[in-house]
Amino acid sequence: MMAKAVAIGRGVLQDTTDGGEKMVVWKDFVGKVLDAAEKCPRTAALIHTLSTGEEQQDDLVVPEMALFRQEPEDLSLTDGTNMVREGTQEVLDVDRILKVLDVNCLTEDAPAADVLGNNGIVNCGVGLWILPSFINHSCHPNARRTHVGDHAIVHASRDIKAGEEITFPYFDVLVPVSKRREASRAWGFECKCDRCRFESEDFTLKQEILKSENDLVNGGDMGALVVRLEERMRKSMAKERRKAFLRASFWSAYSAVYDSDKLVRKWGRRVPSEALVAESIADAVGGNENVLRAMLRGSKDANGCGNWLEVEDKVVRIGRATYGKVVKRHAMRALFRLTLDANNNINL
Ligand SMILES: C[S@@+](CC[C@H](N)C(=O)[O-])C[C@H]1O[C@@H](n2cnc3c(N)ncnc32)[C@H](O)[C@@H]1O
Structure with missing residues (x-):
């Protein structure tokens, strides 16, 4: 289920600055969902499986998997089994549906929408995709989504071990632990992922992070700041993953250095290269536009020396982690171009 706000040229909606556009789209979308739930007991039952964000995670019942299958015989479930009838009665509670939408709706991310949407039309969709709605947050996420038309494609953003839970970043995870804590509290939960635990359990590390x-x-x-963090990691012989966690948390400090020729000259080799930091972060917290931009910028020098082919594999690997393997090479190039800002354009 999906609704689109379509802006063409100067736009069809009068004023986006006061959030008016969002409100119109949201109202339209909520109407669509309520309508669909009313018309189709299966849709209603599916929505009923989703969290309202108010339950204790342990109290949530594991839904009947038959409900998610597409086979025609399963559609008989919509004709009178207790499960669906019970579900239907509850989900038609509008208040509950509104809460479910608040917690589970996804919006298309802008760069993917720009490239994969229709020519010149900027799509900014909001939608409810039932299965992706079950994906929890982690600050050490392993998945992302790419939107193609009405489809939300969930893909790995880094290597995933067998049995590892699939997780999304619900908010920016390239920030320190206190900011992430604020963000997860705004969602109504306390993140206890391995990265948050690592950054808050050891007393001396906690002091260092606070400073x-x-x-x-x-x-x-x-x-x-960057040199002090790198020194600490070197002295404590921190494992690569832990280094990556800290680099991700203080990403804004690292990028402030890379953005300044003066700081790069001042600190020289004591600051690791932008491409190395980008690669390390991508291995631990997955590819994303910031990491990809850093990788592309960090590879610029190599490109100048004619070594582009050597770094291209790495760039494509992070590109795939960011946008998914389904994105074809030419679309990936377009996404790379969008990812780089005008001043940093390199020859792709
Ligand atoms: C989109 S739903 C994710 C699926 C949900 N766990 C379920 O069982 O339906 C979002 C809600 O899941 C819970 N949640 C997501 N990530 C979590 C995490 N890392 N720790 C605790 N609760 C989390 C929060 O209640 C959040 O409002």
Whole structure:
């Protein structure tokens, strides 16, 4: 189920600055969902399986998997089994549906929508996809989604071990632990992923993180912050994954250094290269546009030296982790171009 806000040229909706566009789309979308739930008991029952965000996770019942199968014989489930009848009665509670939508709706991400949408038309869709709605958050996520038309394609954003839970980042995870904690509280839960645990369990590391977070807020020389973190990791012989977690948390400090020729010159090799940090973060928290941009920028020098082929594999690997393997090479190139801002354009 999906609704689109379509902006063509100067737009069809009068004013986007006051959130008017969003409200119109949302109202239209909610109407569609309620209508679909009323007309189809199966849809109603499916919506009923979703969380309202108010339950304790342990109290949520595991839904009947037959409900998710598409085979025609399963459609008989909509004709009078207790499960569906019970479900139907409850989900037609509009208040409940509104809460479910609040917690489970997804919006298309802009770069993918730009490339994969229709020529020149900017699609900004909001939709409810039942199975992806079961995917929990982690600050060490392993999946992302790409939207193609009305389909939400969930794909791996890094290597996933057998038996590992599939997780999305619900919010920006390239920020320190305190900011992530705020964001997960706004969602109504406390994130206890392995990255959050690592960053809050060890006393001395916690102190170091606190100090670095203060430095980040107060500004100053971000090179000094990065060098201190790298030194600490070197001294404690931190494993690659843990290094990547910290680099991801202080990503804004690293990128402030890479953005400044002066800081790069000042701190030289004491700051690891942008491409190396991007690769390390992507292995741990998955590909995303920020990491991809860093990888592309970090590879710029190599490109100048004619070594582009050597780094292309890495760039494509992170590109696939960001946009999914289903994205064809030419679309990937277009996405790369969009990912880079005009000043950093390289010859792709
Ligand atoms: C889109 S739903 C995800 C599926 C949900 N866990 C379920 O069983 O239906 C979002 C809700 O799941 C819960 N949730 C998601 N990630 C979580 C996490 N890392 N820790 C605890 N609760 C989480 C929160 O209640 C959140 O509002």
